Amino acid sequence: MDTTQLRNRFRDRFGSQGQLYWSPGRINIIGEHTDYNGGFVFPGAVDKGIAAEISANGSRQVRLLALDQAECPFVEFSLDDKEKPQQHWACYIFGVCMEMMKRGVSIGGFNAAFTGDVPLGAGMSSSAALESVFAFAINDMFASGGIDKFELAKVGQATEHNYCGVKCGIMDQFASVFGKKGNLIRLDCRSLEYEYFPFDPKGYRLVLLNSCVKHSLGNEYNERRESCERAVERMAQRWPGIETLRDCTYPMLEAVRPELSDTDYRRAKYVLDEKERVLAVCGALEKGDYETVGKKMYETHWGLSRDYTVSCDELDFLVSIAQECGVTGSRVMGGGFGGCTINLVRETLYDRFISKATRDFARKFGIEPKVYQVVIGDGSSKLQ
Ligand code: GLA
Numbered sequence: 001m002d003t004t005q006l007r008n009r010f011r012d013r014f015g016s017q018g019q020l021y022w023s024p025g026r027i028n029i030i031g032e033h034t035d036y037n038g039g040f041v042f043p044g045a046v047d048k049g050i051a052a053e054i055s056a057n058g059s060r061q062v063r064l065l066a067l068d069q070a071e072c073p074f075v076e077f078s079l080d081d082k083e084k085p086q087q088h089w090a091c092y093i094f095g096v097c098m099e100m101m102k103r104g105v106s107i108g109g110f111n112a113a114f115t116g117d118v119p120l121g122a123g124m125s126s127s128a129a130l131e132s133v134f135a136f137a138i139n140d141m142f143a144s145g146g147i148d149k150f151e152l153a154k155v156g157q158a159t160e161h162n163y164c165g166v167k168c169g170i171m172d173q174f175a176s177v178f179g180k181k182g183n184l185i186r187l188d189c190r191s192l193e194y195e196y197f198p199f200d201p202k203g204y205r206l207v208l209l210n211s212c213v214k215h216s217l218g219n220e221y222n223e224r225r226e227s228c229e230r231a232v233e234r235m236a237q238r239w240p241g242i243e244t245l246r247d248c249t250y251p252m253l254e255a256v257r258p259e260l261s262d263t264d265y266r267r268a269k270y271v272l273d274e275k276e277r278v279l280a281v282c283g284a285l286e287k288g289d290y291e292t293v294g295k296k297m298y299e300t301h302w303g304l305s306r307d308y309t310v311s312c313d314e315l316d317f318l319v320s321i322a323q324e325c326g327v328t329g330s331r332v333m334g335g336g337f338g339g340c341t342i343n344l345v346r347e348t349l350y351d352r353f354i355s356k357a358t359r360d361f362a363r364k365f366g367i368e369p370k371v372y373q374v375v376i377g378d379g380s381s382k383l384q
Pocket of ligand 1 (some may be wrong): 217
């Protein structure tokens with residue numbers, strides 16, 4: 001990412017130069033809405049993210065310049081403030097500061113400017129990129145890197161929970177901090193054990209199609225989580241020790257079905273189905289069997305659409321076109337309610353698919369989907 005403009009704007013605003021940091025957004029091959037259910041996910045960092053320039057200012061004030069926020073690009077708060085800022089974007093940074101302080105880091109005030117090339121509200125975790133870049137930078141500047149990477153990811157997640165109203169799992173922040181070029185990460189969200197998984201599907205391309213339906217995760221996301229928790233509660237009454245849907249089986253779920261609403265039942269069932277699919281995809285990836293990977297991606301999509309109900313007409317349309325064209329796999333990616341589909345496409349089919357998807361989508365919805373080729377990149381870092 002070219003940081004020239006960032007450097008110039010920082011210097012113009014604050015009169016000196018600071019240190020540059022960077023954190024990426026992410027993709028996820030499979031394992032959707034499994035992280036907060038103690039399951040597995042399969043994300044990777046992308047080469048798009050957020051860059052921030054920061055310098056300590058010797059006060060208790062945090063002065064922020066958001067290059068991409070036309071309406072209110074400048075916000076200032078004190079580290080001693082009890083109330084979060086009014087601007088939503090600034091709450092992410094306020095939250096990160098507060099969460100770092102809770103972990104014993106003695107932060108001082110700082111000046112910061114930031115900008116990004118990860119699309120906002122596209123399901124590629126722009127908010128995790130923002131949290132991670134500030135958590136990483138604050139750790140480097142005020143704690144000599146003493147907070148470990150797991151904790152940095154948890155700082156981002158806690159920021160979402162406590163300052164932004166989204167009860168998310170750990171996947172996005174984890175991928176942003178731990179990303180590794182050319183590798184997906186198989187993460188067990190219960191134990192936080194993880195393994196890098198080289199990903200270079202010869203003869204295939206990974207491409208995202210942005211439906212341009214802007215998603216913002218909030219109540220509807222939290223409601224999905226609550227459905228899962230209600231199902232777990234029921235099962236735990238009969239089988240003590242059950243903590244998340246990870247611990248549950250189909251017979252257990254069937255046993256409590258009469259006590260659950262149909263909505264809660266279907267959501268919990270989706271999670272159990274997804275658990276099986278993730279395992280199948282792990283096996284298939286080890287063998288380089290991308291056709292099976294793709295088949296499971298479609299199953300995930302229709303599960304997310306019909307049972308978990310986090311899709312929308314635009315996303316279903318894009319996945320249906322992929323299916324019609326014979327694309328290997330396609331599904332909504334991330335939290336849902338808009339954003340992107342992730343597509344695993346044979347190279348020989350790529351051009352035909354993209355032009356058909358673009359044309360048909362524009363005809364139906366009056367707007368062209370945006371196309372992003374996926375490059376799997378590194379996680380948070382200090383830039384030179
Ligand atoms: C969002 C959340 C993640 C995860 C996904 C769905 O991206 O931030 O924690 O739950 O949705 O898989």
